[in-house]
Amino acid sequence: MRARRQRVNRSDYLSDALTLLSGWTQDGVQLKRELACDDSQHAALTERIKVAADTLRIRPSIRRTDGHTQICLGDRDGDTLTDGEVALAARIEDFYRTVTAPHGP
Secondary structure (H helix, E strand, C coil), X not given: CCCCCCCCCHHHHHHHHHHCCXXXXXXXXXXXXEEECCHHHHHHHHHHHXXXXXXXXXXXXXXXXXXXXXXXECCCCCCCCCHHHHHHHHHHHHHHHHHHCCCCC
């Protein structure tokens, strides 16, 4: 007789995913990140985030302050973080690496 496969608890799954996202902080039901970038990098990053967020139907808060881009995912009035918000945070990390990578000659 085979052992019944135990389902992974959704909150454990999200917690595990969040530990892999260095630099992101969780404030209640929101994820926050501040990234250093110049104005052109900010514009490129914001455009990529908006496309991905539209696909996931998420409305991130993106602000430009003192040479940094501040990103907030999640609804203050929401119950929990969603899979989509955690997935978007991971995508944002990829986007950030892409827009800040040195370009060759």
